[in-house]
Amino acid sequence: MSTATAFEKARADERAALVGYLPAGFPDVAGGIEAMTAMVDAGCDVIEVGLPYSDPVMDGPTIQAAAQMALEGGVRITDVLRTVEAVAATGTPTVVMTYWNPVLRYGVDRFARDLATAGGAGLITPDLVPDEADDWVAAADEHGLDKVFLVAPSSTDDRLRRTTQACRGFVYATAVMGVTGARESTSSLAGPLVERTRAVTELPVGVGLGVSTGDQAAEVARFADGVIVGSAFVRRVLDAGSDRAAGLAALSALTRDLAEGVRRA
Amino acid sequence: MSTQTEPATEGRFGRFGGRMMPEALMAALDELTVAWREAMADPAFTGEFQRMLREYAGVPSLLYDATKLSEVAGARILLKREDLNHTGAHKIRNVLGQALLTRRMGKTRVIAETGAGQHGVASATAAAYLGLDCVVYMGEVDTQRQALNVARMHLLGAEVVSVKSGSRTLKDAINEAIRDWVATVDHTAYLFGTAAGPHPFPSMVRDFCRGIGDEARAQCLELTGALPDAAVACVGGGSNAIGLFAGFLDDGAVDLVGCEAAGDGVDTMRHAATIYAHQFGVLHGARTFVLQDEDGQTVESHSISAGLDYPGVGPQHAYLSETGRATYRPVTDKQAMDAFALLSRTEGIIPAIESAHAVAGALQLARERPGSTILVNLSGRGDKDMGTAIDWFGLGEARPDDDAGSA
Ligand SMILES: Cc1ncc(COP(=O)(O)O)c(C=O)c1O
Numbered sequence: 001m002s003t004a005t006a007f008e009k010a011r012a013d014e015r016a017a018l019v020g021y022l023p024a025g026f027p028d029v030a031g032g033i034e035a036m037t038a039m040v041d042a043g044c045d046v047i048e049v050g051l052p053y054s055d056p057v058m059d060g061p062t063i064q065a066a067a068q069m070a071l072e073g074g075v076r077i078t079d080v081l082r083t084v085e086a087v088a089a090t091g092t093p094t095v096v097m098t099y100w101n102p103v104l105r106y107g108v109d110r111f112a113r114d115l116a117t118a119g120g121a122g123l124i125t126p127d128l129v130p131d132e133a134d135d136w137v138a139a140a141d142e143h144g145l146d147k148v149f150l151v152a153p154s155s156t157d158d159r160l161r162r163t164t165q166a167c168r169g170f171v172y173a174t175a176v177m178g179v180t181g182a183r184e185s186t187s188s189l190a191g192p193l194v195e196r197t198r199a200v201t202e203l204p205v206g207v208g209l210g211v212s213t214g215d216q217a218a219e220v221a222r223f224a225d226g227v228i229v230g231s232a233f234v235r236r237v238l239d240a241g242s243d244r245a246a247g248l249a250a251l252s253a254l255t256r257d258l259a260e261g262v263r264r265a
Numbered sequence: 266m267s268t269q270t271e272p273a274t275e276g277r278f279g280r281f282g283g284r285m286m287p288e289a290l291m292a293a294l295d296e297l298t299v300a301w302r303e304a305m306a307d308p309a310f311t312g313e314f315q316r317m318l319r320e321y322a323g324v325p326s327l328l329y330d331a332t333k334l335s336e337v338a339g340a341r342i343l344l345k346r347e348d349l350n351h352t353g354a355h356k357i358r359n360v361l362g363q364a365l366l367t368r369r370m371g372k373t374r375v376i377a378e379t380g381a382g383q384h385g386v387a388s389a390t391a392a393a394y395l396g397l398d399c400v401v402y403m404g405e406v407d408t409q410r411q412a413l414n415v416a417r418m419h420l421l422g423a424e425v426v427s428v429k430s431g432s433r434t435l436k437d438a439i440n441e442a443i444r445d446w447v448a449t450v451d452h453t454a455y456l457f458g459t460a461a462g463p464h465p466f467p468s469m470v471r472d473f474c475r476g477i478g479d480e481a482r483a484q485c486l487e488l489t490g491a492l493p494d495a496a497v498a499c500v501g502g503g504s505n506a507i508g509l510f511a512g513f514l515d516d517g518a519v520d521l522v523g524c525e526a527a528g529d530g531v532d533t534m535r536h537a538a539t540i541y542a543h544q545f546g547v548l549h550g551a552r553t554f555v556l557q558d559e560d561g562q563t564v565e566s567h568s569i570s571a572g573l574d575y576p577g578v579g580p581q582h583a584y585l586s587e588t589g590r591a592t593y594r595p596v597t598d599k600q601a602m603d604a605f606a607l608l609s610r611t612e613g614i615i616p617a618i619e620s621a622h623a624v625a626g627a628l629q630l631a632r633e634r635p636g637s638t639i640l641v642n643l644s645g646r647g648d649k650d651m652g653t654a655i656d657w658f659g660l661g662e663a664r665p666d667d668d669a670g671s672a
Contacts, residue, residue, distance in 0.1 A: 054562040055436060055548065057443040058287050064430050077560050100285055101547040105561030127547075129291060132283050152289035154450065159291060177289055178448035 003093040003121050003146050003169040006045040007204035007225055016221035016262040018043060019206055020255065021097060021230035023050035024083040025075025026066045027237060031244060033086045035237060035251055040092045042252040043259030047087050048124060048230070051080045051098035058099075058126040060181030062231040065238065077106055081118045088119030095146060095169070097124040103136070112139035122146025122169055130166035137166060148172050151197055153189040164201035170226060171197055175209045182231045183210035186219050194223050217261030227262050229254075276464025278584035284463040286550045290443075293450040298465040300370050305472065310369060314473075317361050321394065322351045324358065324476060328484035328640075333611040334624075340631035341638045343493065345481045347505065347645060348616060354645030355477055355505040356387040360456055362473030364391035367454035374398040374449065377456040378442045380407055380435035381571030381649065382414025383617075384458030389423035391456070399423040402442045404434040407571065414649065432565050435575055439549050459502025460579035463550030467579050471507045478512020481640055493640035495520040495630055499622040500540070500593065501572050503579030505644040510591060520592070523582060524626035526568035527595030537566035538595040539578040540586050548577035569598040569653060570618040572645075600625040602657050605647065617645030618653060 010017035020039045026032050036047050052067035052075055059067065080096065088094040096115060103111045103123070115123070122145035128136065130149055140147045146169030151160055154177060164171050175190035176183070190207050197205050206226030211217055212235075217227045236254055240247030275298075276282050284294060304310040318324035327346040335342045347355040360377075367375055375397050379385030385401040392399035401418055405427045408415050418425050431437035446455045460470040478496070485493050496513050498506035500523040513519040528536035536542075539554045546555035548563060556564045556576035568574040585591035601618060604625035609615045616624060620643045627641045647654070655661045 054431060055440050057440050057549075058447070060444070061430070068431070071562065099547075101555065101557065101563075102561035104545070104547060105557060105559070127285050127287055127550075129284065129286070129288055132285055150288045152287070152291075154289055154292040156292060159288070163288065174287075174289060176448075177450065179444045 001093045001121055003046050003095060004204070006093045007170055010045055011225065016224055016265065017045040017204070017206070017226040018217070018259050018262050019046040019048060019226050019228040020044035020233055021048040021050060021228065022233055022237070023052050023063065023066050023070050024080040025052055025070035025073055026234070027069065028073050029075060029079045029083065033083050035248060036083070036087045037090060038248045038251050039233065039255050040087065040090045042255035044092065044255055046226070047092055047094045048097045048228070049080060049083050049087065049094060051077065051096055051102055053099040053102060056099060058179055060179040060231065062182070062234050062238070063180050066234045077102060081114055084115065084120040085118040093121040094119070095121045095124055095148060097126065100125060100128045108135045109139045109142070112143040112145055116143040116145060120145070122148060124148040124172055126150060130163055133166065140168070150174055151193065153177055153193050157196060157200070160197055161200045164197060164203060167201070167203055170204040170206050171201060172228065173197055173205050173207045173224070175207050178209065180209055180231050182212035182235065186210065186216050190220065191223050214257035214261030217258045218264040221262040221265035227258065229258055276468070278581045279587060281552050281580035281583040282464060282467060283552050284550060285547045285552060286463045287447060289447050290450060294463055294465065301366060301465055301469050304366055304369055310365065314362055314365055317365065318358060318476065322357045322361060323349060325480040326350055328481055328488060330488060331612050334608060337607065337611055338628050338631035339635045342627055342631065343485060343488070343638065343640045344614070344643045345477060345509070345640065346643055347477060348614070348620065348643050352387045352390050353648060354383050354387070354617065355474060355508060355642070356384050356458065357390070358476055358508070359458070359470050359473045359504055360384070360387040360391040363454065363456045364395045364397060367397060368395055370454065372452055372454045374400070374453040375456050376400045376402065376442050376445050376453055378402045378435065378438040378458060380404070380438070380574060382407070382411040382418070383572055383645065383649065385423070385425070386414055386417045386421070388456045389418040389421035392423060393421045400445070401425050402428050402438040402445070404428050404432070404438045406433045407435065407438070411571070434565070436563060443549070458504070460504040460507045460581065461502040461549060461551055461553070461577055467551065467581055470504050471511055471581065474504050474508025475511035477505065477508035477642055478510060481509065481642070482512040485640055489638060491638070492516055492519050494634065494637035495522055496640045497522045497524065497623050497627045497630065498642040499524045499573060499619045499644060500578060500582060501526070501575050501619060502577065503582045505642055507579060507581055509642045510585070514590065521585065521590060522626055522630060523591055523593040524596045524622040525593055526570055526573035526622060527597040528567040528569070530597055531595045535567035536595065537568040537574050537576065539576060540582060540593040541595050551580045553580045553583045554578055569601065569657070570622065572617065572619040573622065594626055594629070596622040596625045604628060605654070606658065614643070615647035616643055617647050618650045620644045
């Protein structure tokens with residue numbers, strides 16, 4: 001199911017969609033599935049399943065730590081696909097966020113096919129720009145998958161146009177110049193970027209990087225179609241340590257806070 | 266023909282190269298590409314670059330006819346003495362070029378990654394010389410192994426950040442530098458240390474280093490009246506090798522030979538022979554060969570030489586190996602250390618252990634082709650490697666003064 005359906009539904013409710021991220025295999029494969037299911041139950045409209053990677057250049061310390069834990073736990077691509085299958089079975093659109101090399105190594109077309117078979121909606125590709133994505137675009141189109149490319153405050157209008165033309169599902173706007181991680185205040189760069197993006201596309205625009213509270217979500221929801229939250233979820237799981245129940249409760253509480261935020265705008 | 270040199274599509278070398286990087290950096294990479302092209306076409310820039318190399322870095326380096334080594338080897342071996350450059354390696358060429366370009370672009374801060382510390386020291390040097398703020402990212406493991414180079418960078422006024430993520434070595438230092446750059450790109454330039462990474466770095470670093478090959482070609486013609494039969498260099502990310510090869514790409518009769526670090530041996534897991542392993546992938550912004558597992562996770566490389574200890578390789582080398590224009594051979598720690606000792610004893614030149622891999626490769630070639638002329642890029646000097654040499658050879662214990670009075 002395309003992520004577009006979740007954005008349409010949110011739009012019909014006159015609110016922004018809430019997109020929640022966790023890496024697969026964190027704290028372990030079963031625990032990750034449980035965590036993401038809890039996020040769905042508490043109000044996430046789209047789930048982003050991270051594919052843990054050895055060299056995550058777009059991620060700050062929080063998500064790096066989670067990915068490293070998952071890798072040390074032995075998570076494999078097949079586990080990521082298994083996670084997608086379980087989460088997508090809830091009926092919530094589920095996308096994979098992945099650096100490019102694991103997909104390249106697995107085989108671009110094979111990955112697209114297996115992701116589609118698992119019920120995945122598509123891919124978010126932080127280190128793949130459309131200029132380099134011919135094989136992914138072909139595979140995604142063949143298997144009916146969303147192609148979510150990123151736009152940044154530094155993107156020129158020309159690049160915004162070309163990037164959004166290559167997207168399907170939604171457009172991922174990175175709110176700050178920087179890596180993932182919770183931030184004290186929302187970025188002043190996000191609003192203008194969303195505005196410039198809207199000028200060139202009809203697709204929904206989700207804003208990510210730095211959002212961690214319901215208040216911040218409400219602020220972003222005033223100008224964006226989606227609010228994307230990652231590090232704050234990861235932080236809840238990290239802080240709970242071995243107390244799985246506490247971690248799940250914290251995830252649910254944060255999801256409710258954020259879901260309330262996107263409705264408050 | 267320049268088909269070997271310039272990618273057909275911008276930044277591509279066949280199926281290698283490109284820009285596998287976050288969108289946030291695309292504008293900066295475009296800006297850098299334009300600035301670099303304009304600078305290279307501006308005699309004021311190239312003139313200043315040449316002046317700095319000449320007056321500050323001690324370039325052109327000598328081409329040395331290594332007659333005593335040649336006698337042992339059975340072929341004529343010529344050494345391009347990049348070890349005599351300021352800061353002790355070819356790396357100064359690249360950083361002076363990039364730092365000068367940084368100033369021309371109006372940026373005030375540079376960042377760099379370093380493994381052993383050579384590129385970090387060179388970057389700190391160039392920053393001190395050109396009045397730029399400098400932050401060097403270095404894996405925590407490497408800051409401990411190379412404390413002396415950390416001290417050098419401090420003395421030169423640079424800040425050194427110890428990177429604690431991932432394997433805490435060079436590749437993680439690069440990751441951290443990229444993360445810094447994404448957040449600071451409006452006023453910061455990334456002085457990338459080798460001919461890898463996203464476009465324009467592989468081409469730009471090659472062009473700043475190509476003096477090695479251009480000078481050596483002219484020097485060899487002057488010295489011997491002919492081109493060499495082979496040009497040999499060690500390959501980590503590939504900057505010294507591509508700098509050498511660039512001067513000879515169009516000379517089809519000159520064999521280009523890159524020496525990769527084979528560590529304990531390519532049949533073990535402990536090596537850094539990326540081209541030999543031949544696994545296509547993406548690392549640090551380029552499509553190239555990458556040491557990786559079945560899931561595309563980068564695996565750690567191993568080499569006695571920190572400068573060659575990198576799980577990727579510059580995309581132009583991957584391309585040159587695929588087209589056959591250059592060949593690459595693995596050289597083990599043992600072979601490199603034997604060559605390290607041999608060059609020290611025969612010529613009184615202590616090479617960097619990286620460069621000793623090239624010497625070892627040249628000795629192999631000499632056996633295969635006796636009587637030929639082999640040009641070797643001696644990319645750096647061995648001062649930094651004495652700790653490793655002490656451990657490897659058990660050196661440094663002076664003979665006890667047991668026969669006092671007989672002297
Ligand atoms: C003396 C010397 N030679 C070679 C290298 C390897 O780098 P590259 O392959 O970019 O020339 C290094 C890297 O630190 C070095 O210090």
